[in-house]
Amino acid sequence: MGKGVLTAICATLASSVAVAERSDINLRQGVTDISEQVYGLHMTIFYICVVIGVVVFGAMLYAMIFHRKSKGAKPANFHESVKVEVAWTIVPFLILVGMAIPAAKTLIAMEDTSEADVTVLVTGSQWKWHYKYMDHDVDFYSLMATQPEQIANKFDKGENYLLEVDRPLVIPTGQKVRFLITSDDVIHSWWVPDFAVKKDANPGFINEAWTKVNEPGIYRGQCAELCGKDHGFMPVVVIAKEPAEYQRWLAEEEAKQLKAKEEEQKLLAMNMEMDELMDVGKQVYQSACAACHMPNGEGLPGVFPALKGSDIAINDMQKHIDIVVNGVSGTSMQAFGKQLSLKELAAVITYERNAWGNNTGETVQAKDVNALITGN
Amino acid sequence: MSSVADDLHHDEHHDHKPAGIMRWLLTTNHKDIGTLYLWFAFIMFLVGGAMAMVIRAELFQPGLQIVEPNFFNQMTTVHGLIMVFGAVMPAFTGLANWMVPLMIGAPDMALPRMNNWSFWILPGAFLILLASLFLEGGGPNFGWTFYAPLSTTYSNDSTALFVFSVHIMGISSIMGAINVIVTIFNMRAPGMTWMKMPMFVWTWLITAFLLIAVMPVLAGAVTMVLTDKYFGTSFFDAAGGGDPVLFQHIFWFFGHPEVYIMILPAFGIISHIVPTFSRKKLFGYSSMVYATASIALLSFIVWAHHMFTTGMPLFAEMFFMFATMLISVPTGVKVFNWVATMWRGSISYEMPMMFALAFIVLFTIGGFSGLMLAITPVDFQYHDTYFVVAHFHYVLVTGAVFSIMAAVYYWLPKWCGKMYDQTLAQWHFWCSLISVNLLFFPMHFVGLAGMPRRIPDYALQFADFNKWISIGGFAFGLSQLIFLALIIKASRKIGEPATAQVWDGAEGLEWEVPSPAPYHTFETPPEVK
Ligand code: HEC
Ligand code: HEM
Ligand SMILES: [Cu+2]
Ligand SMILES: [Cu+2]
Numbered sequence: 001m002g003k004g005v006l007t008a009i010c011a012t013l014a015s016s017v018a019v020a021e022r023s024d025i026n027l028r029q030g031v032t033d034i035s036e037q038v039y040g041l042h043m044t045i046f047y048i049c050v051v052i053g054v055v056v057f058g059a060m061l062y063a064m065i066f067h068r069k070s071k072g073a074k075p076a077n078f079h080e081s082v083k084v085e086v087a088w089t090i091v092p093f094l095i096l097v098g099m100a101i102p103a104a105k106t107l108i109a110m111e112d113t114s115e116a117d118v119t120v121l122v123t124g125s126q127w128k129w130h131y132k133y134m135d136h137d138v139d140f141y142s143l144m145a146t147q148p149e150q151i152a153n154k155f156d157k158g159e160n161y162l163l164e165v166d167r168p169l170v171i172p173t174g175q176k177v178r179f180l181i182t183s184d185d186v187i188h189s190w191w192v193p194d195f196a197v198k199k200d201a202n203p204g205f206i207n208e209a210w211t212k213v214n215e216p217g218i219y220r221g222q223c224a225e226l227c228g229k230d231h232g233f234m235p236v237v238v239i240a241k242e243p244a245e246y247q248r249w250l251a252e253e254e255a256k257q258l259k260a261k262e263e264e265q266k267l268l269a270m271n272m273e274m275d276e277l278m279d280v281g282k283q284v285y286q287s288a289c290a291a292c293h294m295p296n297g298e299g300l301p302g303v304f305p306a307l308k309g310s311d312i313a314i315n316d317m318q319k320h321i322d323i324v325v326n327g328v329s330g331t332s333m334q335a336f337g338k339q340l341s342l343k344e345l346a347a348v349i350t351y352e353r354n355a356w357g358n359n360t361g362e363t364v365q366a367k368d369v370n371a372l373i374t375g376n
Numbered sequence: 377m378s379s380v381a382d383d384l385h386h387d388e389h390h391d392h393k394p395a396g397i398m399r400w401l402l403t404t405n406h407k408d409i410g411t412l413y414l415w416f417a418f419i420m421f422l423v424g425g426a427m428a429m430v431i432r433a434e435l436f437q438p439g440l441q442i443v444e445p446n447f448f449n450q451m452t453t454v455h456g457l458i459m460v461f462g463a464v465m466p467a468f469t470g471l472a473n474w475m476v477p478l479m480i481g482a483p484d485m486a487l488p489r490m491n492n493w494s495f496w497i498l499p500g501a502f503l504i505l506l507a508s509l510f511l512e513g514g515g516p517n518f519g520w521t522f523y524a525p526l527s528t529t530y531s532n533d534s535t536a537l538f539v540f541s542v543h544i545m546g547i548s549s550i551m552g553a554i555n556v557i558v559t560i561f562n563m564r565a566p567g568m569t570w571m572k573m574p575m576f577v578w579t580w581l582i583t584a585f586l587l588i589a590v591m592p593v594l595a596g597a598v599t600m601v602l603t604d605k606y607f608g609t610s611f612f613d614a615a616g617g618g619d620p621v622l623f624q625h626i627f628w629f630f631g632h633p634e635v636y637i638m639i640l641p642a643f644g645i646i647s648h649i650v651p652t653f654s655r656k657k658l659f660g661y662s663s664m665v666y667a668t669a670s671i672a673l674l675s676f677i678v679w680a681h682h683m684f685t686t687g688m689p690l691f692a693e694m695f696f697m698f699a700t701m702l703i704s705v706p707t708g709v710k711v712f713n714w715v716a717t718m719w720r721g722s723i724s725y726e727m728p729m730m731f732a733l734a735f736i737v738l739f740t741i742g743g744f745s746g747l748m749l750a751i752t753p754v755d756f757q758y759h760d761t762y763f764v765v766a767h768f769h770y771v772l773v774t775g776a777v778f779s780i781m782a783a784v785y786y787w788l789p790k791w792c793g794k795m796y797d798q799t800l801a802q803w804h805f806w807c808s809l810i811s812v813n814l815l816f817f818p819m820h821f822v823g824l825a826g827m828p829r830r831i832p833d834y835a836l837q838f839a840d841f842n843k844w845i846s847i848g849g850f851a852f853g854l855s856q857l858i859f860l861a862l863i864i865k866a867s868r869k870i871g872e873p874a875t876a877q878v879w880d881g882a883e884g885l886e887w888e889v890p891s892p893a894p895y896h897t898f899e900t901p902p903e904v905k
Contacts, residue, residue: 024837025821027757042754049744052708056715057737063718064733069655076720079657088712089705096701099751104694106753111690126530151833153439161438162835181687186526187620189685189760193826198756200686202621203525204614207687224685224760224828226519228526229446232831300446302513303532332530 028193031215031240035196037106045099052092110196113208116178118171124181124188124201124223126332127230127291130339131169134180138253141339142167143287144233148295151233163220166287168237172246173213181207185332189225192238198224213240228332229303230291264342267366272346274354274363281351284344288336289352297356304332308356317353321364321372324349337373342366393895401496404488405895406473411791412495413470414784418860420462420502421777425853427455432849435842440833448832449517450509456520460638461545462502464772467780468641469494469552472580475787476556478886478893479574481565481902486558494551501544508534508541519830521631524612524623528604535605539598546591553587556580565885567904571662574884578665579644582672586633586640589676593630597623621686628679636675639771640668642739642779643710646732648884649786650714653729654721655881660713667706667713674703684755693752700750704743711740726879727801731782734809735775742770745820760830763823769816781808781859789874792866793892800862807855814848 029039067073119134132139145164149155158164171177181190183201191198195211213219221236241249286295293299297308307313312320324345327335336345349364393399393408403409430451434442443451473491477484485491509515513532516522527535560581564573573581600623603609610616612623643664651658658664680688680696688696714736723729745767749755758764788796818841823829827838834842865871874891885904889897 024825027754027824028826038753038757041751042748042757045748045751045754049747053740053744056711056740060715060718060733060736063715063721064723067654067718067721067723069722069724073720073722075654075656075722077656078659078720079717080660080662084716085660085663085709089709092705092708093702096704100698100701103697103751103753107693107697108690110753110756111693151440153441157438157836159836162833186530187523191828193757196753196757198685198759202614202686205619205621205687221826222828222831226449226523226526226760226830228530229449229517231449232445232828232833300444300513302511303446330529 030194030196031213031217031219032195032211033214034106034110034211035194037109038196041103041106044102048095048099052095110209113178113210115176116210117175118177120169120171120177120179122169122179122181122190122201123184124190124227124234125184125334126186126228127223127234129165129169129188129190129234129236130184133250136250136254138250138257140167140257142169142237144235146233148286148290160220162233163222163235163237165235165237168218168239170239170241170246170249171211171213172243173216173240175243176210176212178208178210181209184334186227187225188223188227188234190221190236191224192219192221192236194219194221195238200225216240216242229300233291260341264366267343268370269367271365272343272363274350277347277350277363278354279347280344281347281349282355284340284348285351285355288340289348292332297352297358307352308358310358313352313358314360317349317362317364317368318372320349320353321345321369325369325372342369345369402492404484404492406477406485406488406491407791407893407895409485409491409495410470410472410474413466413473416495416498417463417465417467417470417780418863420458420466422856422860423506424455424458424463425856427451427458428849429853431455432846434832435834436846437843438834438836438839443832445832446514446517449519449830450515452830453516453519453522454505454509457505457516457542458502459772460520460634461542462498464638464776464780465549466498468580468583468638468776469549471576471641471645471780471783471787472552472556474791475886476559476577476580477563478790478889478897479577479884480560480563480568481885481898481904482559482563483896483898483901485555486563487555490551491555494548494555497544498548501541501548504537504541504544508537511537521624521627522598522601523627524601524604524620527601528612531605536602539602542598543595546595549587550591553584553591556584557588560584565898565901565904571665572904574644575647575658575661575664576641576644579640579647579668582668583637583640586637586672586675590630590633590637593626594634597626597630600626621683624683624686625680628682629676631682632679633672633675635768635771636671638776639739640672642735642776643668645779645783645786646714646735648882649728649732649782650717650736652786652879652882653726653732654718654723656717656721658713659716659719660709663709664713667709670706671703674699674706678703681750681752681755684752685759697750697752701747704747704750707743711736711743722881726785727796727798727805728782728786728879730805731778731785734805735778735782738770738774738778738812742767742775745770758823760828761823762819762827762829765829766816766819766823769819773816774812784863786879787886788863788866789878790886790889790891790893792869792871793874793890794866794869794871795874796866797862797871800858800865804855804858804862807858808852811848811851811855815845815852816848818845818848 027039027042029036121132121134123130129142142165145166146162150157181199181201183203188201189198190201197209197211199207199209217240219238223231223234292304293307299306325337327333343366346364346366346369353360353362434448511534515534516538518527518531560577600611604611610618612618612620647658678700681700749758822838822841827834876890877887885902
């Protein structure tokens with residue numbers, strides 16, 4: 001009998017530890033020293049709460065059972081006791097002091113962004129992240145890669161539904177990576193649970209955070225501050241690679257981006273065919289514009305204007321190029337000049353001028369866009 | 377305390393009041409206005425609840441099924457605004473209107489005409505807010521916290537209506553608060569000294585001061601949003617020298633005291649019900665008063681715990697972490713006092729007590745997660761996830777809303793003169809209790825596992841819990857219809873007649889007038905010994 005109780009207790013304890021480590025119902029320990037400390041703090045404060053809860057609810061339950069009127073309990077007369085009241089003010093206070101000390105230590109470590117090995121500028125905008133390696137010529141946008149058909153329940157949902165991007169951020173393991181975090185429009189928040197890093201991206205200000213990842217791997221998070229319509233659809237994906245592999249990746253990426261810029265110059269001398277422009281344009285439109293102007297070009301009345309049948313998209317070509325390249329300041333229409341290549345800009349503008357019955361029959365070429373950018 | 381029930385009979389024949397709708401439009405009677413507030417709050421609770429049902433229906437499964445993300449955001453925003461400003465706050469004001477004069481032996485509120493106004497501008501405010509949902513582009517979609525610049529540069533034109541309606545709600549609250557303060561200061565029955573005042577009166581007095589202190593701050597915040605959006609100022613726009621984080625400081629300087637505005641009167645209610653059904657005096661009355669006052673004071677220096685991830689200086693993060701941990705001490709004292717009141721009492725389990733007990737346990741669970749959220753380094757992980765949604769629903773739904781329900785069960789016989797229907801009450805309690813936990817408890821899990829709040833669609837690992845959460849949500853929503861039926865029944869005067877005393881263990885002036893309480897009470901003040 002006694003043995004049975006003992007095994008039962010052990011089993012409950014063991015299972016409660018197992019439960020605590022399940023990442024579908026508990027915080028994850030993550031892959032950095034800091035995230036492990038944070039997990040430790042979380043479990044400590046949790047257990048403190050459990051103990052206080054057991055004592056308080058236990059006393060309450062006892063009274064509820066044994067001091068029942070139906071059991072004939074007669075009410076006692078006491079209604080104050082300075083000693084008891086002082087005690088239950090002081091004791092919780094001391095417990096909290098005990099909790100505050102390790103919390104403060106971890107906090108100080110988390111806010112120490114000095115002596116970083118790598119610095120990445122992270123910029124949020126509606127609804128994508130932009131990463132720029134401060135010491136290299138590498139920068140790119142990172143957009144959610146889940147197909148709209150999955151969201152609309154037309155295709156089966158993939159394993160990393162809503163948590164996958166076209167171009168993840170890559171960082172080295174074992175090195176201190178500093179993030180400078182800001183925004184181009186509203187407030188976003190860059191969050192990777194496995195690093196215990198969550199920092200708001202405030203427009204016009206730069207926040208700092210850092211991490212030092214111990215394990216290579218793919219880590220996923222999401223934007224954590226309401227940033228408008230597609231707030232739920234701007235994931236963060238970070239790949240941590242061994243330093244050597246990271247260096248190789250960085251060099252390749254740098255070369256690739258350089259080459260792309262050269263190709264761009266060549267493009268200025270060529271004319272692209274309507275079909276090709278429409279194909280590329282459709283893809284660009286789906287990934288960069290459809291979130292606001294909607295896949296059917298009809299926009300959201302009162303929020304995002306329709307491009308289908310819009311005067312600008314049918315008539316004034318210069319204005320059209322201008323708006324797409326420079327955006328409309330004071331609105332959520334961003335300047336896409338920095339975000340897309342000349343070819344993509346030309347293609348998407350052509351697409352908008354010919355899709356959904358906007359049949360202008362006109363093409364826009366990379367050189368037209370370039371002319372507007374360079375001002376001639 | 378003296379018995380005044382006998383003198384009251386002759387009061388009844390000058391119950392002159394106009395018939396029909398004019399009675400309600402023109403009334404300056406604190407009981408009528410209290411009733412209006414309570415009905416209004418209940419209707420808003422159902423409207424806000426319907427929006428929660430939309431949210432939960434969309435989140436039942438991964439993928440977008442029912443609403444567009446933009447509409448989803450309008451639902452969360454308006455749900456939050458309605459529940460806070462339309463349901464919980466007016467319900468407490470209604471209870472204050474009904475009960476404060478009865479508890480302090482006053483014939484009415486001190487400023488009856490203003491009382492009429494402070495109620496009757498409210499429906500207008502909410503009509504404007506709800507109507508904005510039908511504009512082209514929809515209503516407010518930036519969360520009830522309306523952070524700039526999402527609510528300024530990037531919002532649609534319904535923002536002007538949003539600002540206008542929040543202004544009206546604020547004016548209404550301030551008028552209500554002034555009325556409570558003036559009434560309590562000037563109209564207490566002879567002999568009712570400060571430290572003899574019932575706890576509900578104390579907590580409401582302190583709440584009223586909080587309201588007067590922070591509602592103007594909210595008004596300032598919405599006004600700055602308005603001028604930033606329409607008149608070219610840049611309080612919150614870095615390009616013009618402003619700062620979006622400034623908005624959050626201003627908002628939460630209002631917002632944190634606001635959450636205590638929604639819980640202090642609840643503490644008062646529970647401090648009446650627990651002693652009544654334990655047949656024992658409230659343990660530590662004076663420490664309850666001091667704890668309430670210190671919570672109110674501390675509530676002004678903890679606002680930035682909502683903003684740990686905004687990138688404050690380390691020093692500020694530490695300060696707000698310690699201050700927030702500190703505020704849990706007086707809150708703990710309250711809970712300990714209630715348990716000590718029950719200790720060696722003679723407890724019985726009528727419906728008000730059932731809700732009060734559920735309140736104590738579930739509010740404390742919300743308090744625990746609040747304490748966890750205070751630990752800054754861990755808050756970085758919890759912030760803006762469903763863990764927070766779980767936390768504030770435990771304190772607001774099983775806290776504030778349950779206390780309001782407890783209060784309704786406790787005083788309904790006094791208001792209507794009839795006992796509520798016991799069977800319906802049991803059904804209401806048990807259905808609510810089970811469904812509310814199914815609804816909000818698993819939110820802790822998905823939050824810890826990493827599900828952000830305010831998203832219309834989520835990753836697959838959250839799917840199972842969300843299904844259960846939604847089922848809990850629908851069940852909780854339906855359970856409230858039982859409550860509606862129960863209240864309608866009692867207000868149609870169907871049920872067992874209630875005595876003046878109603879509950880054998882109850883103490884206080886409100887139990888010395890007959891049930892139902894006559895239209896005019898305490899025209900000659902009672903004597904409190
Ligand atoms: C974050 C939302 C958003 C995204 C993404 C977006 N736009 Fe816009 N767009 C707007 C808004 C808002 C306006 C209206 C600006 C104004 O008030 O003048 C607009 C206006 C326009 C107009 C002018 C329409 C008219 O009739 O006035 C064009 C053309 C346009 N966008 C093209 C694009 C293209 C091309 C893309 C993708 C590369 C794109 N937009 C992506 C929000 C967006
Ligand atoms: C009927 C039961 C309720 C259900 C099912 C419910 C459900 C929800 C859900 C799912 C959210 C989160 C939305 C999101 O982050 O995506 C939410 C937000 C919120 N709820 Fe409730 N809720 C209920 C009752 C209440 C009550 C009674 C109150 C207030 C007293 C309340 C106050 C709030 C607030 C303030 C928010 C935050 C809104 C925002 O994010 O801007 N809720 N509710
Ligand atoms: Cu974002
Ligand atoms: Cu976001």
